[in-house]
Amino acid sequence: MSPKKKTIVTIILIILPIIFFFGTICIGRYYVSLKDVCLCLWQGVTGYSSGLSTETIAVVLQIRLPRAFLGAMVGAALAASGAAFQGLFRNPLVSSGILGVSSGAGFGAALAIVLFNNIFLTPVFAFVFGVIAVILSYFAGRIDNTSPTITLVLGGTIIQSIFAALISLLKYVADSATELPAITFWLMGSLASTKTSDVLLAFVPMVIGMMGLLLMRYRLNVLSMGDREAKTLGIHVNANKAFIIISATLATAGAVCVSGVVGWIGLIIPHVARMLVGNDNKWVVPASMSVGACFVILCDTICRTLTGGEIPLGIITALIGGPFFIYLLKKTKGRNW
Helix, strand or coil, X not given: CCHHHHHHHHHHHHHHHHHHHHHHXXXXXXXXXHHHHHHHHHHHHHCCCCCCCHXXXXXXXXXXXXXXXHHHHHHHHHHHHHHHHHHHHCCCCCCCCCCCHHHHHHHHHHHHHHXXXXXXXXXXXXXXXXXXXXXXXXXXXXXXCXXXXXXXXXXXXXXXXXXHHHHHHHHHHCXXXXXXXXXXXXXXXXXXXXXXXXXXXXXXXXXXXXXXXXXXXXXXXXXXXXXXXXXXXXXXXXXXXXXXXXXXXXXXXXXXXXXXXXXXXXXXHHHHHHHHHCCCHHHHHHHHHXXXXXXXXXXXXXXXXXXXXXXXHHHHHHXXXXXXXXXXXXXXXXXXC
C-alpha cells in the first residue's frame, strides 16, 4: 500500500468511529439533533446550562452516551483480540474467544445469577471466570514447558466444551421463571442495561489489553512466521505469546463481562481490516479496532431501533456477520486465508 493510500485510510479509520459515535446518539425514537448532542456534552463537561429540556439531557448523557461509548470499546476490544489471535495462531478462523474466555465468562455470569441474582456481581464473576478459562486453556495446551500453537487451540476447545457443559448444567437447575430467562438473555449479548458503572468496570481491562496489543503488533508479524523462525530472529517466543494472550484476554474479558457473549466480531472484522490495509499486523490491529467499534455501534443502533422492543446484540451481529463472512470468502477467493 502506497504512503498516500495509507494516509487516506488512516484518516478514514480515525473519522469513521467518531461519525458512528455521534450518529448513534442522535438516532432513536427520541430524536436528538447533532447540535443538541454537542450542547448536552458541553453541559456535562463544563456544568453550564445548555437550555435544553431535562428529558433530552437525560437521554443523551445517561442513556445513549454510555451505551455508545461502551459499544465502541467492546467492538474495538473484540476485533483487536481476534486480529491478534489470528496472527498468533496463523489461523483465519480463530476468533477472540478461541481460548475459552467467552464460555468462561458465560459460566461466571450464569453462576452469579443462580447463586446471588445480583446484577452488580454478574459482570465481576463473568470477568473472573473468563480469565480463569484462558489460564486453564494455556496450561492445558502446554507440553514440556512449551506452548505449541496447535495445542493451545486444542486446549481452548477443551475448556470451551467444559464450560459450555457447566453453563447447560446451571441452566438446568436455574429457576425457570426468573433465573433461566436472565441467563439466556445474558448469553445472547446486549448493551441495553448499560450504566456508567459498567463503563468504569470494563474500561480499565479493555484499555490495558488493547494498549498491550498495539505495543505487540510489530512482534505479531514475526510470531506469525512460526516458532522456529521467530527464535532464529531473536524473539523470546513463549514470553511474547504469553504477553499477547494476556493482553487479548484482558480486552476480551472486559468486553464480554459487560456486553455478554457477542459473536462474529473477532472473526470477521480482522478480515475486513486486511482488505483495507493489507496483511501487515502493525496496521491490521488498529484498523480492526476502528472497524470493530463502527460495527458494534451500527449493530446496537439496529438492536434498539428496528422494533418496538430490544433485540439482543448477539443476534444482529450473527445475522449480519454470517452472510458477510460468505461475501468475504467469495470476494477474496481465500487469498488472505
